[in-house]
Amino acid sequence: MNNVMNVPDHIADRIRQRQETGKKSAVAGAIVGSGGEGASLPRISIRSSRYRLIESGVETVVGTSLDVVIVGANPRVSKVFYGSAYDGENTAPSCFSNDGIKPHASVENPVCASCAGCPNNELGSKILPSGSKSKLCSDQRHLAVVAAADPHKVYSLTIPVSAMRGLREYFKELGNYGLTPEEVITELGFDDEASYPKIVFKHKGYVPEGKLDDLEKLTEHDSVKLATRQIELNSASLAAPSTSNKLEAKQEVAEEAPAPKTKPKLEPVKASDDLADSIASLFDE
Numbered sequence: 001m002n003n004v005m006n007v008p009d010h011i012a013d014r015i016r017q018r019q020e021t022g023k024k025s026a027v028a029g030a031i032v033g034s035g036g037e038g039a040s041l042p043r044i045s046i047r048s049s050r051y052r053l054i055e056s057g058v059e060t061v062v063g064t065s066l067d068v069v070i071v072g073a074n075p076r077v078s079k080v081f082y083g084s085a086y087d088g089e090n091t092a093p094s095c096f097s098n099d100g101i102k103p104h105a106s107v108e109n110p111v112c113a114s115c116a117g118c119p120n121n122e123l124g125s126k127i128l129p130s131g132s133k134s135k136l137c138s139d140q141r142h143l144a145v146v147a148a149a150d151p152h153k154v155y156s157l158t159i160p161v162s163a164m165r166g167l168r169e170y171f172k173e174l175g176n177y178g179l180t181p182e183e184v185i186t187e188l189g190f191d192d193e194a195s196y197p198k199i200v201f202k203h204k205g206y207v208p209e210g211k212l213d214d215l216e217k218l219t220e221h222d223s224v225k226l227a228t229r230q231i232e233l234n235s236a237s238l239a240a241p242s243t244s245n246k247l248e249a250k251q252e253v254a255e256e257a258p259a260p261k262t263k264p265k266l267e268p269v270k271a272s273d274d275l276a277d278s279i280a281s282l283f284d285e
Contacts, residue, residue, distance in 0.1 A: 007179075008098060010209035015178035025072055025180035026219055028171050041227060049190055049197045053147070053155065065189045067204055069151060070181040071215060072144030076100045076213070077164075081120050081137040095120075095137070098229035106218040107112065111137075141167060144227035148185045148204075148216070151211060156227035157188075163199035170201035183207055184213050220222035 007015070017023070044066070045052040045059070052059050066173035076099045079132040083094030095103050095111050103110035112118035119125060128134050143161040146152065159167055174181060185205040191198040207215060218224060225231045 006248070007177075008206055008209075011128050011130075011148075011183055014183065015211070018180075019178060022045050025182065027070060027181045028123065028175055032172070033236060041156045041233075043158075043227075044188075046190075046197045046199065047097065053189060055153075057274060060166070065150035065187055067185050067187050068145040068155075069148055069215060070143055070145050070186055071154065071219050072228045073181075074142040074230055075226040078142055078229065079115055079137050080140055139164065139168070142228045144224040148214070151215065154221075154223040154227050156229075159199060162194075162196070163201075166198075166200055170203075174203070183212065183217055195265075 018025075039267040042053070044057040045054055046281050050064060054060075079095075079097040079100055080093045081095040082091065084091075094109070095107050097103050100115050102114050105111075106247040111120055115121050115137075118137060123135055125136045126134040139161045141164055143157045143159060144154050144168060145157050146154055170186075171181060174184065183206060184203055185207060187202040187204040189200045189202060191200050222231065226233060
């Protein structure tokens with residue numbers, strides 16, 4: 001992994017503490033260690049192979065890459081089904097589920113009472129042009145991220161099925177070195193060889209020491225649970241979490257923390273077979 005041997009001292013200390021105490025990352029655990037609505041949410045769009053920040057109807061085009069810190073992830077694989085041809089982001093799904101168990105309460109005419117029994121959720125219900133079997137009801141993942149250059153505002157990011165394997169492998173790679181997603185800066189990019197906007201994930205650097213406590217608090221905030229579709233808008237308390245500072249040093253977060261004078265050499269931590277089995281069961285594509 002790029003830059004993984006240049007782990008700064010403050011990150012290395014956290015890794016050692018986790019290894020000693022067995023404490024887990026709630027963010028990484030949602031992806032590698034766990035068994036529709038929201039148009040008003042600040043969110044990230046990937047329309048036309050450009051990352052776009054959307055808030056209150058205002059769209060800011062960022063470009064073909066975006067540096068973020070991942071602060072939350074829905075532990076459940078979500079579902080979305082379009083009964084008619086998809087025609088842009090404003091197309092409303094015919095049915096969707098945030099927990100992958102049952103249709104959302106707002107769906108007027110659900111296809112089935114449960115996702116497990118839905119014919120559109122069966123592999124082979126859709127055949128791709130290549131002849132491969134797929135599903136009419138697509139899998140997706142909901143993440144909560146903050147822009148590395150402005151880490152006080154939470155955005156919702158939906159990961160389509162095409163990028164779910166890459167997300168799992170990226171989180172697993174971080175875990176192999178004892179790192180958690182909220183400790184690192186992640187570059188969101190696009191696969192140059194794909195014929196569609198396929199999201200890819202790259203380790204870009206480390207969150208500066210002065211920002212780690214604030215971001216760790218943020219992982220438990222309602223704004224993160226809302227962005228990951230784990231709670232509803234009317235049940236969320238969106239007051240800014242109490243922090244020791246206002247996260248004003250935008251450039252400081254955007255830049256990679258300088259390498260320490262003595263670089264701790266971290267050996268990869270081998271994932272257990274149970275973890276590997278859990279990962280495989282969650283990402284059955």
